[in-house]
Amino acid sequence: MKDRQRKTSPRPSVADFLAEAIFSGRYQPGDFVPKEVDLCEQFAINRSAVRSDLRQLVDVGIIERISGHGSKVREYAEWNILDPQVTDWMTRYATPNPRIQQEILSFRLDVEPYVAMTAAKRATARDLVAIEEAFEGMGQNLHGDDGQDGRLHSDFDVAFHVAIFKATHNIVWAQLSHILRPSIYMLIETSNVSASDPEESLERHRQLMECIRARQPREAFLAAQAVLKGTADALGIEPGDSALGRQLTFN
Known part of the structure; x- marks a missing residue:
């Protein structure tokens, strides 16, 4: 035997x-x-x-x-960063590497504010329910005495961002959210552990949700920037050369 x-x-x-x-x-x-x-x-x-x-x-x-x-x-x-094997390795092994964290964060800062702006224009009632359910899950698992609540909070946090990608009703953005999910999770899990004020982070997410619900593209763009700046602050890394802080003209 x-x-x-x-x-x-x-x-x-x-x-x-x-x-x-x-x-x-x-x-x-x-x-x-x-x-x-x-x-x-x-x-x-x-x-x-x-x-x-x-x-x-x-x-x-x-x-x-x-x-x-x-x-x-x-x-x-x-690196073929969108290959499923690479994203799997990234999720498991890249947490101690601030350079990789910075690269992912810079990409998200360049992309997600535009995704949020588009979601504010196109989100359906069903999309808004998915975003709200994910937000409520974040709030219900914000505090806890064991790691389970922290893991659930991160899971709902990722679901919140994925729901916004899907709310664009663009097949490329929707598919990209699935590919990027492991790398997004890596940043979210790490930043949630190190965040000094999780209530402030939750409030930034609420403001983003409300901007999308109110059909306010410009405000959704800025709210998404604020969410990601909070992630950068929690991780203690500079976001790099990204869209953060740029003055944009909205139609």
Whole structure:
């Protein structure tokens, strides 16, 4: 029986090991990861298995193979950040990496205010119910003595933002919300843990919801910016070169 269990036990994943090291920032763009022979010895697996796992990272643009030198981490701009495997690794491993957090936050600051503005123009009654239900879930799980309430609060927070994406009634935005969900969750979960005043964060979300409900595109845009600025403050990171603070003209 033990022999059978040993034969069916999954081998260690070199891809996951390296993804954790890269996404957490232990290996930076430009760094070389361990050589194949060293990974074979470390994980007690053959070279073809190591190469297969390295190929997973190559295929999504995270590393590149350089003949005679090994495998090097590519620049963040080269990563296929919307690949489901990459977003999964990001959710699991990127929390300690402020550079990746900043990149995701900058993207959200450039995109989500426009999404909120569009939702304020197009949201149906059903969309508004979905946004409100997610908001109510956030409020009901704002405080708690264990991690369960915190997890539920983050789940409803993500659902709130996804509902706004869907309220645009644009198939690209709606699909993008599903792809971005893991990376959005990563920022939300981390910022909710570190937020100094969760009631203020909840109030910013309420104001965004009310702007969408009242069909106020300009105010929804600014309210979405305020929500994301609160996320940036909670994470203690600069948002980077984004739409935050720009003076815009609304029709």
